[in-house]
Amino acid sequence: xxxxxxxxxxxxxxxxxxxxxxxxxxxxxxxxxxxxxxxxxxxxxxxxxxxxxxxxxxxxxxxxxxxxxxxxxxxxxxxxxxxxxxxxxxxxxxxxxxxxxxxxxxxxxxxxxxxxxxxxxxxxxxxxxxxxxxxxxxxxxxxxxxxxxxxxxxxxxxxxxxxxxxxxxxxxxxxxxxxxxxxxxxxxxxxxxxxxxxxxxxxxxxxxxxxxxxxxxxxxxxxxxxxxxxxxxxxxxxxxxxxxxxxxxxxxxxxxxxxxxxxxxxxxxxxxxxxxxxxxxxxxxxxxxxxxxx
Numbered sequence: 001x002x003x004x005x006x007x008x009x010x011x012x013x014x015x016x017x018x019x020x021x022x023x024x025x026x027x028x029x030x031x032x033x034x035x036x037x038x039x040x041x042x043x044x045x046x047x048x049x050x051x052x053x054x055x056x057x058x059x060x061x062x063x064x065x066x067x068x069x070x071x072x073x074x075x076x077x078x079x080x081x082x083x084x085x086x087x088x089x090x091x092x093x094x095x096x097x098x099x100x101x102x103x104x105x106x107x108x109x110x111x112x113x114x115x116x117x118x119x120x121x122x123x124x125x126x127x128x129x130x131x132x133x134x135x136x137x138x139x140x141x142x143x144x145x146x147x148x149x150x151x152x153x154x155x156x157x158x159x160x161x162x163x164x165x166x167x168x169x170x171x172x173x174x175x176x177x178x179x180x181x182x183x184x185x186x187x188x189x190x191x192x193x194x195x196x197x198x199x200x201x202x203x204x205x206x207x208x209x210x211x212x213x214x215x216x217x218x219x220x221x222x223x224x225x226x227x228x229x230x231x232x233x234x235x236x237x238x239x240x241x242x243x244x245x246x247x248x249x250x251x252x253x254x255x256x257x258x259x260x261x262x263x264x265x266x267x268x269x270x271x272x273x274x275x276x277x278x279x280x281x282x283x284x285x286x287x288x289x290x291x292x293x294x
Contacts, residue, residue, distance in 0.1 A: 006118035010169070011220045012082075012095070015115055019060070019083050022214030028061045029111070030213035032254060035196070036110035036139035037064040039258055043137055044071065051106035051135065052076065057094060058112040060085035068108070078104075095122060099129035106130075109138040113259075114171060115218055123184035133265035136186060142171045142257035143193055148243045149252070152203060156235035165223035174257045186261035187268055196254040203239025204232075206252050 022028035050073025059079035178191035
């Protein structure tokens with residue numbers, strides 16, 4: 001047993017059940033999954049490298065494997081997921097990706113990493129699966145995603161119950177996520193974030209959409225008792241009151257973090273050693289240097 005096991009934040013059995021249901025009813029990948037796939041393809045168009053063996057995690061129901069197969073130089077796309085679905089080549093737990101060391105030139109993951117209990121361990125396994133100078137691109141919910149929904153539920157439970165139970169997953173900060181790429185042994189890490197403001201007819205319409213996409217409350221420590229109509233009505237009322245635009249529609253925030261990093265290789269640029277510069281910064285900028293008083 002590990003000395004410091006990762007806390008169990010997410011109920012993985014429940015997540016898989018909801019993913020299967022969302023796939024069967026056409027709710028997955030939904031607009032968030034589609035946006036993540038588009039982001040990955042856009043980032044790959046800016047890279048001149050070709051990748052022969054590409055692994056797609058969370059591939060069930062997505063057209064991303066087919067899109068990647070059409071890229072020049074791609075010889076094989078391995079579609080993987082935690083749930084069985086037509087067209088998949090591999091089924092395994094994303095907590096512990098069952099990929100051989102140095103077996104992939106590129107690994108992409110459109111949504112899903114945000115619901116991994118041990119993100120550092122998962123990233124380290126993916127880093128080992130990449131060949132030298134291989135590329136990892138992952139898109140995940142992060143930052144202030146669903147902050148409005150979290151506040152509405154917290155307010156409703158404060159009004160009607162003694163305390164609040166966890167209902168909206170915590171999402172990582174983009175700066176922390178970039179640090180995890182380095183911790184996993186990956187080079188040239190880049191982490192940036194894109195904010196989407198989506199509007200719904202009501203807070204209830206948002207909750208129904210999240211359920212249809214398999215993204216309803218996945219937390220292991222969630223309350224097991226029924227929500228009840230009074231609490232639901234109060235959460236919806238607070239949401240509709242606090243986050244409505246003049247036309248009556250309500251706002252919802254989604255932040256998609258894009259993580260990009262490479263498996264180390266000798267050809268990659270290295271930072272210069274401190275003190276090795278051959279020109280003063282003031283000379284490079286064409287300005288005068290001002291010495292600070294001691």
